[in-house]
Amino acid sequence: MDALKTGLTGSATLVVGEEHTAPRVGSGRVHVLATPVMINLFEAAALEAIERLLPPGHQSLGTILNVRHVAATPVGMRVTARAEVLGVDGRTVRFRLEAHDEKELIGDGAHERVVVNVSKFDQRVQRKLK
DSSP states (O other): OTTOOTTOEEEEEEEOOGGGBHHHHTSOSSSBBOHHHHHHHHHHHHHHHHGGGSOTTEEEEEEEEEEEEOSOOBTTOEEEEEEEEEEEETTEEEEEEEEEOSSSEEEEEEEEEEEEEHHHHHHHHHHHHO
8 A cells, every 4th residue: 555645547448439438428419428427537547547556455445436527529539547646544545536539528526436345345245245
């Protein structure tokens, strides 16, 4: 956990295809990048920033996500999401998020992830099934 520091960054990129549009993911009727897909890019960018630095047997899970989707992106245009670590408090990592298409800012927000021991987490999940 000592490797997680303020200022770490990650990014994720995609070219918007029809499968990424609001009608295809059930979030609207306009054929532009769907908000849930932008959110997925934000989480992928956050993962890219920190996952490689986690101890063996650990991963991060998203716990808080607060985003704005402020501009539409048409099919065929490239979108890049960026996540920057703003702070680390114990097992909790806070991020600032931004997404741009080829023309402008399309979204931004804040995100938190918590680092968990995968085997302990899986045990808790399995107890729910009993």
